[in-house]
Amino acid sequence: MICKDTFKRLLFIAFLFVSTTLAAQNTIVTGVVTDAATKKPLSFVAVSFTGSTIGANTKDDGSFSLRSAQPYTQLKVTYLGYKEATVAVTPGKEQVINVRLFPSAQQINEVTIQAKKRTKYTNKDNPAVELIRQVIANKEKNRPEAYNYVEYKEYDKMLFSFSNVSEKLPEKKFFRKYKFMFENKDSTSYPGKSLLPIYLVEKLQQTYYRKTPEANKVVVLGEKSVNLGPAVDNEGLGQYFQHLYPKVDIYANSSYLLGRQFLSPIADAAPSYYKFFITDTITLANNQKLIQLSFTPRNTNDILFEGDIYITLDGNYAVQKAGLTINKNINVNFVRMMHVDLDFELNPDGRYHLSRSNTYADFGITAKRKSGLFGVRTVTYGNYIVNKMQPDVLYQPDINLEDDAVKHRSEEFWQQNRLDTLTKAESRTYHNIDSLTHMPSFRRTADLVTLFLAGYKGFGKFEVGPASTFYSFNPIEGFRLRVGGRTTVDFSKRWFFEGYAAYGFKDERWKYSVGGTYSFNAKSVYKFPQHFIKASFQRDTKIPGQELQFIQEDNVLLSFKRGTNDKYLYNDQYKIDYIHELENHLSFTFGGRKWVQTPAGSLFPFQNGPSTMFSDLTTTEVSAGIRYAPGEQFYQGKLFRIPIINQYPIFSLDYTQGVKGALGGQYNYQNLRGRIDKRFYIAPFGFSDISAEGGRIFGQVPYPLLNIHRANQTFAYVIDSYNLMNFLEFVSDKYASINIDQHFGGFFFNKIPLFKRLKWRETASFKALYGGLSEKNNPAYSSSVYQFPTDVNGKPITYALDRTPYMEASVGVENIFKFVRVDFVKRLSYLDHPDIAPYGVRVKIKFDF
Template sequence: MNNKINTKYLLLILFLFVSSALSAQTIVTGTVTDAGNKQPLPFVTVTFPGSTIGVNTNDQGQFSIRSSQPYTQLKASYLGYKDAIVQVTPGKQQVINIRMFPSAKSLTEVTVKGKKNARYTNKENPAVELIRKVIANKDKNRPEAYNFVEYKQYDKMQFSLSNLSEKITERKFFKKYNFLFENKDSVSYPGKSLLPIYLVEKLSQVYYRKSPEIKKEVPLGEKSVNFGPAVDNEGVGQYFKHLYADVDIYANSSYLLGRQFLSPIADAAPSYYKFFITDTITTADNKKLVQLSFTPRNTNDILFEGDIYITLDGNYAVQKAALTINKNINVNFVRMMHVDLSFEANPDGRYHLSRSNTFADFGITQKRKSGLFGVRTVTFANYVVNKQEPEFMYAPNMEVNDEVKHRSEEFWRENRLDTLTTAESKVYKNIDSLTHMPSFRRTADLVTLLLAGYKGFGKFEVGPASTFYSFNPIEGFRLRVGGRTTTELSKRYYFEGYGAYGFKDDRWKYFLAATYSLNSKSIYRFPQNYLRVSYQRDTKIPGQELQFIQEDNVLLSFKRGTNDKYLYNDQFKIDYVREFENHFSYKLGYRNWVQTPTGTLFPFVDNSNNIIYHLTTSEVSAGIRYAPNEQYYQGKMFRTPIINKYPIVSLDFTAGLKNFLGGEYNYQDIKARFDKRFYIAPFGFSDVTVEGSRIFGNVPYPLLNIHRANQTFAYVIDSYNLMNFLEFVSDRSASVNIDQHFGGFFFNKVPLLKRLKLRETASFKALWGGISTQNNPATNPETFQFPVNAAGAPITYTLGNTPYMEASVGVENIFKFIRLDVVKRLSYLDHPDIAKIGLRVKIKFDF
């Protein structure tokens, strides 16, 4: 009986306690709308000020928030709007609707008082006079003004799924991933509910010396999420950092999203920007700053808009900057990108960069709010100027050791120059748990097959899928299957190969290779250091230079014109490749090469009608390459350089050895190449390639420089797209290739083209060359005759005084990934079976 009474009392007490707690709760529901158009605002952050309690409005702008604490205010925050603060009654349930007002200044509507109908002008404009003083003082305000500079740098990059719909997370398929979906950040960026999925941190000590100039970054610690073998984590990090490159406001331009943005304090800035003095500010230490707002003169140009704060202490230095990329420019998938720069004073009164924060909102469309949100924050500390360190501190960087990549949690807690949000701190553990789930591994495996073309089986993977089927006039229907070993088998030894069969020529083709990595790194990663032995038996079009084991992509099977001159190639190769941290590399090689003509190329003959069935070459080679500051996106099939402003120079030498392992000719072949991307803000950029070659010795035409032709319908940057295979040969040549991308500079001025985000391209290619008398069958009857067509007319020529030239104009970014060029051939128009004009297409995803 007493137990029952006690139980009743306990239940009564519990009921009263819960009722009291509920009655004391502050519960607020309502709708957030735009004060101007009365439309609901989704994903607005609603919080109790001073607390960590917050929610986001739904698609209809509705919210519901509660707390047992006696808060008296409610705050609504959203990018592009002024914060709204309303009063609430503590301990009650209530309905409060909130109106928000836009905060962005429309600088294009600033009214300048004075003369009636006055227009903006640089003349006698105090804002322009001030910016010219900033420009004049740029050199002394940059770190490079000091003889020596050193500082500690902490670099944090994070990507999150943004405003993920609750409907997705509630689906049965995603229930097992609830531990991911619960780790949200709704406070850091108002209006954004962020679910972090990627995080990388890097701590470095940086040393700069002015003369001789060198900047050395010594890694102290590196840490990043790991998605497992299905994802190239290092390559993803490099690509993200490429999008979020360092913004140096004192440089004339900065590289973001694959484009060069003109700085608001560039030398030519007054010609491209409008400037307005909008405020004068006194800092906490009683220093005067001028707030200078700026906007592009032409809103379609690749420019920033925003505010910079200028010191009035005689240095005219930038003390703070808020830069937003102009929303009208032609950029794919980017809804918004913003850069905040903060500077601190040195002991000498000048300022150095103390913090850079770049964040961007990515999405397939502008209307949908969900997408990807990326943030890169770089923090600088322990800034020391004009302190000379011992000489060894300025020596070139050494390879990062494993200790740097496996620092303890204690190390990061003590050395981070910034803090992780609660959501960020859980990313490492969450992604590690995710990668151990079988369902995620299966999904990643499928995505890898679709995007990279390989199907993994642990220690071995099969692919690439694009080569499983192809066809050509010699082999007819061709099937191929191949694969390679992975690092799960060994980080030292790698094996790869394929087997293929042509149903028309009834022949097997194959490739086998064994590679030994001398630095215990994957042979697909920088810096490479490996020795490879390989043997290949396969078909080849003379003059079509493709990478090993990628010749038979099914898309290359479709060609224009006559395409029946092939070779059977048997190649035994030994290659050694060595890359250094400063991006200088060299390679050494040996090749024994047997060429057997087939199709209408069969057989080789000379002017005495001697028939030659095989051509055997034994040759050694050496090459050097220098690509300063080169970065890569390293995929499963090959690594792709991320093109930047730095030049790439290469020099290759090959020597044929007669009577060595069957070699039939002595010769020397020298090739040089120069590549450079030139940024011409705001007119886009131009990729320029200059090449030269020279062959010394008496050789038949298959060993001459058979110039790169293209008879497919694809636009190939490095080839001559209206030149036929085997059309031109030479033993000395020079060429220039200019590929200009305007980035929408002209199309953005046409409303319809601007809306479609189309971009203009133009290119020009010219090839000069010649052939010596000893290698010309017209003057040397002992060398091979040039090929002819079925009617006996020549199809292979030497270049005369006139260069081969072709030009194109095109449109890129069609459906965000197609480039279409109209190509016009400008010379040698009397050759038979040529295309004088053609339409070519190129597939490329870009921002």
């Protein structure tokens, strides 16, 4: 049992592992604009701080919200047909100001009143749409890439804070020892929010861009971040946060935020999805005029922004300023609000460049509670130089980009080179978190959190786990117990060892694995870029054709399977592998393996005919592979890493050569496989994950060495497997497949009130596998290969694909309870095979925004 204090510690530390975002503003004005006579709200009224470019339109209910760090003292409210109103504002405070507008008095002689339908919004002859089309037409020349050469410095600051923490919390017994943390509150940067900083990371870098031949060189000048202790991979945490809050490029057709692709208000197709309104003409101090253009989604349930952009009238139609708010009606978990501010500065040549980007959000379990998590990512650009040619060598990639010196810059360096300033609370964050992580109680609690979340219990130089594999069961081994562990970077940064031992109480056999790895770059073997050599031996059971990503096969939840599950192999594998990843995400692998397969269950024994039987199959292989994943990102822990799927493709090609006579190998053969994975964002229709794969085996081999296609008989929905195919049902020596997994992100459900309230999202998938088996590898034509397995009645359970592809499709609902996906899966071909499931319901657990 976990004691009450320990449970509180778990909650406290768990909070520290969650991300959020924040904005720093001083003056907030909210209110409602109404007609003075009718008391009805007025929509699309222009509200702005007098003498500024900061403004907004009222919404359908007449409400508005403005914020600024400048000490403005007046609010200007204008609307066609009404008198302009000017209202006093108190700088530096949050206030509510409701405004009543009076109709303009006009002298008229005669009025004719006719009934007329309300004018419908249309793009035709709409000056706002004509203006946005000019902006779209001029996008390319207003991007930095329009110049032959561009260079600038970039200062990136990311801060995460608890918001509105109860004043009573630090007085409670458990939290008294952490009272110093609660004293570092910031109540002025964002009125209405009391912020408690917990995570801060800064990065300063220099960018050099060349148009022809195209090159983009980024030199990191300095990095600094809080250290949350050995239980947390601080670098991996920062990468995950940056994945949630990437830089927003308004000139791109779409921007990626919170795992979604938002269509830009100046995208090529923007007039089809947004409504545009000219709300004001503003004259700057240099007498330059801007048009304030407001926009709102045509359908407020689509993944779109709303807000304002300010367009120059100098013939360039450039964006001078933008305020983008995520539409609150879209289906995003835990996000109360998210906003992006973009500011552009004038170049000497009359063009504009981005000078500051500020992205902030407010997170919480529910919309009603004020407490939660808050954070901000502010990117400031300076020292902007265009069309200055640099030597060619400057644009060449460095051989080794990693330099520990950039992560240990002096405080004097940061004071001189920051393009922005730290608040008092931000500055104290480094010291406070350092003090926190050195407290024994915090370390103990962090250890428990690591056990619950990652499945490992640390003991300094060694850790035990994963906990999910301690117990499992299957028809061959019966009740199975397992214990294992691995060394950590505290043991060595070059040598890593891992292993486990397991025992099956039904087959009364021990299974085990031992392995050692040497890292050539003295980094964790789980961190990018990997460069290591590994040797291992494993003796264990395996189901032919079951392939799982990031999950152990003896995970207790996978012990539950449908249908007949008695096709097993005992495997002895002696392996040596060399892996080398390059900074450009190109990687190479080389390996060797001796593999002994012994049949078990209904696969016993291997046989060529009724009288020729084999107790095992031995092969010796050498292999090579190449993989290219440009732009790939990872969520990296200290002893694991999981790819974060983004818009970039992944290419892989693998070759395996079987060597007869070497180390007892019985067959010569070649196996070639290729695969492409790509996520396609189709704003506002969500995204689609598509993978295409193909392979060919050259040579004569028995069925255990053929392509045994990935089947799944568990009740979990496995993206990369065929969820209604039986284990070992299909084999081939040549095949091609395609897998499409579409996530609509609530595009349809958001239009149904109940589903919208539940935040359910719709999915659909389609999988097709086409292949064949040559006569020399088909036991129906050749007596030189093993006979296919049969059931107890002698009926075949393994088949070669014929001219009809194997196909299955599904429709599903995800985000149930915010982390459950349920799919109804239908098998579309080979329905005459025995003991198959023509349809089924499968479940997948995944946390997502």
